[in-house]
Amino acid sequence: MFVVALAxxxxxxxxxxxxxxxxxxxxAGISLRAIEQLLAWHGTAPTQIKAVxxxxxxxxxxxxxxxxxxxxxxxLVANALTLAALGETVAAAPTAILPVGERGAIGTFTxxxxxxxxxxxxxxxYRIQAAGVTVxxxxxxxxxxEATVNALTAADLIILEANHDRALLSAAPYxxxxxxxxxxxxxxxxxxxxxxxxxxxxxxxxxxxxxxAHLSRHANTPQVAVESVSRALRQAGLRHLPSLRALPxxxxxGSGGMPCWQARExx
Ligand SMILES: [Zn+2]
Ligand SMILES: [Zn+2]
Numbered sequence: 001m002f003v004v005a006l007a008x009x010x011x012x013x014x015x016x017x018x019x020x021x022x023x024x025x026x027x028a029g030i031s032l033r034a035i036e037q038l039l040a041w042h043g044t045a046p047t048q049i050k051a052v053x054x055x056x057x058x059x060x061x062x063x064x065x066x067x068x069x070x071x072x073x074x075x076l077v078a079n080a081l082t083l084a085a086l087g088e089t090v091a092a093a094p095t096a097i098l099p100v101g102e103r104g105a106i107g108t109f110t111x112x113x114x115x116x117x118x119x120x121x122x123x124x125x126y127r128i129q130a131a132g133v134t135v136x137x138x139x140x141x142x143x144x145x146e147a148t149v150n151a152l153t154a155a156d157l158i159i160l161e162a163n164h165d166r167a168l169l170s171a172a173p174y175x176x177x178x179x180x181x182x183x184x185x186x187x188x189x190x191x192x193x194x195x196x197x198x199x200x201x202x203x204x205x206x207x208x209x210x211x212x213a214h215l216s217r218h219a220n221t222p223q224v225a226v227e228s229v230s231r232a233l234r235q236a237g238l239r240h241l242p243s244l245r246a247l248p249x250x251x252x253x254g255s256g257g258m259p260c261w262q263a264r265e266x267x
Contacts, residue, residue, distance in 0.1 A: 001017060001018065001019045001128075001130050001131050001133050001135065001262065001263055002016075002017070002018045002019075002260065002261070002262045003015065003016065003017045003018075003135055003157060003159075003260070003261045003262070004016050004042055004258060004259070004260045004261070005159070005211070005213065005247050005258055005259075006030065006034070006035065006038040006039075006042075006250075006258075007029065007030045007034070007038075007249065007250045008139075008213045008214055008215070008247035008248070008249060008250075009060075009213075009214055009215055009216070009217060009247075009249040010060050010214070010216065010217065011030075011060065011217070011249055011250070012029040012030035012034075012060050012063065012249075012250070013027045013029040013030075013055075013060055013061050013139060013213075013214065014026070014027050014028050014029055014030055014035060014038075015027065015137060015159065016038075016039065016042060016044060017109070017128055017130070017135060018042075018044060018048070019108050019109065019130035019131045020108060020131070021048055022048060022050050022107040022108045022109070022130075023044050023048045023049050023050065024049065024050060024051055024052075024053060024106065024109055024111070024128065025049055025051075025052045025053070025068070026052075026053045026055065026126060026128070026137055027052075027053070027054060027055055027061040027062070027065070027139075028052050028054075028061075028062065028063065028064045028065040028068050029058075029059065029060040029061040029062060029063045029064070029065075030063060030064065030250075031063065031064055032064040032067045032068055032071070035064055035068060042260075046068070046071075046072045047072060049068075049072060049074050050074060050106050050107040050109070051074055051075050051076075051077045051096070051106045051111075052065050052068055052069055052074060052075070052076050052077065053077045053078070053098075053111060053113075053126055053128075054076065054077065054078035054082055055116075055123060055124055055125065055126070055137070055139060055140060056082055056085075056118060056120035056121065056122070056123035056124070056140060057078075057082050057085040057086050057120055057121055058120055058140070061139075061140070062086060062089075065086075065090075065093075066086065066089045066090045066092075066093040067093075069090075069093040069094055069095070070092055070093045070094075073094060074094065075094045075095060075096040076090060076093050076094065076095045076096070077095075077096045077097075077098050077104075077106070077111070078095070078097070078098065079097060079098060079099055079100050079113065079122045079124065080097050080099070080122075081121040081122035082120070082121050082122050082123075082124075083095055083097065084121065085120070085121035085122075098111065098113055099113075100113050100114070100115050100122060100124055101113065101114060101115070108130050108131070109128055109129065109130045110128070110129040110130070111126060111127070111128050111129075112126065112127045113125065113126055114126075114127065114138075114147065114148070114150075114151035115147065116138055116140065116141035116144075116148065117141050117142050117143045117144070117145075117185055117186050118140045118141050118142055118186055118187070118188075119142075119181070119184070119186040119187065120140070123140060123141070125137050125138035125139070125141070125148075125151060125152075127151060127155065131263065132263075133156040133157075133263045134154065134155045134156055134157075135155060135156065135157045135158075135159065136151060136152045136155035136157070136158050136159070136160075136207075137159045138151070138152060138158075138159070138160050138161065139159065139160070139161045139213050139214045140161060140188065140214060141161060141188070141189055142183075142184050142185045142186045142187035142188055142189065143185040143186070143189075143193070144189070144193070144197045148197065149197065149200045149201055149204070152197070152198075152201045153201050153204045153205055153206070154204075154205045155207050156207055156208075156209065156263065157207055157209045157210075157211065157261050158198070158201070158206075158207045158209070158210045158211070158242075159210075159211045159213050159247075160189075160194055160197070160198065160210060160211070160212065160213060161188060161189045161194060161212075161213050161214040162189065162190075162191045162194040162195075162212035162213070162214075162215060162220070162225040162228070162229055162246065163182065163188035163189055163190060163191075163194075163214050163215065163216050163219075163220065164182060164183075164188060164190050164191070164215075164216040164219035164220045165190065165191050165219060165220050165224050165225075165228060166183070166190050166191075166192070168216075168218070168219040168220060168224070169182060169183060169190070169216070169219040171219075172216070172218040172219040173218060174218070174219075182216070182219075188214065188216070191212075191220065191224065191225050191228030191229055191232070192228060192229075192231075192232050194212065194225075194229055194232070195228060195229040195230070195231065195232020195233050195235075195236070196232050196236065198210060198229065198232075198233060198242070199232060199233050199236030199237075199238055200236075202233065202238055202242065203236075203238070206242060207242055208242050208243060209242060209243050209245075209261060210229075210242045210243065210244050210245070211244075211245050211246075211247050211259065211261075212225045212226065212229060212244060212245065212246040212247065213247050214247075215246060215247065215249070217249065222246035222247075222248065223246075225246045226244050226245075226246050229244055230244060245259045247259070
């Protein structure tokens with residue numbers, strides 16, 4: 001399986017997962033034109049996409065999901081409450097309901113959703129399996145519990161939110177209400193919470209590859225995120241840290257800043 005993030009953060013999120021000739025999009029929170037350009041850059045035709053999986057209805061995840069589904073006649077896959085929350089925008093789009101916690105087959109992929117704590121209608125993360133490997137995705141969650149640890153355990157690649165640094169957030173140019181929303185148990189994970197969650201996962205059966213996702217533009221940096229998560233992992237007693245990469249906001253063709261992953265191989 002080949003995986004790359006097309007965009008990550010509050011300005012938009014989309015992940016491409018490809019196995020053989022088939023591919024999935026997990027979220028489509030950037031413009032349709034940007035998705036088409038980035039798919040082309042990664043050698044993927046829109047017609048190879050078998051479904052668009054939605055984590056939740058917020059614009060930075062769902063912006064072009066219905067438009068993509070309509071244009072390329074692929075199902076928009078989400079739970080019923082998330083589709084309902086999108087309202088009119090999905091009216092003419094092909095949709096398929098995947099109830100939270102259930103598993104479904106989409107072409108060569110097996111997909112299973114799991115609940116996450118976030119201020120949306122019925123937000124989820126996904127475990128995606130194909131070609132003998134598993135990728136777990138959890139972005140936009142304000143807290144975690146045993147079920148989250150289980151959902152991320154034994155994945156070959158974990159894509160997990162490390163949204164903000166607590167000190168940087170308190171100094172960030174956001175109104176108090178926004179800062180409170182971000183740091184609430186149904187907001188976004190800070191770097192330390194991300195590290196503590198990862199530590200729990202790693203002590204069971206962790207991944208050797210972890211991507212830190214959805215970094216705040218004003219309250220985090222890739223370097224701070226990697227350092228803070230590493231510190232939390234070491235403080236939890238872990239000796240062997242996974243390979244941690246912080247995702248930049250947008251893949252820029254030619255810039256080389258967005259990591260690509262292919263079944264235990266980096267380039
Ligand atoms: Zn988001
Ligand atoms: Zn959200």
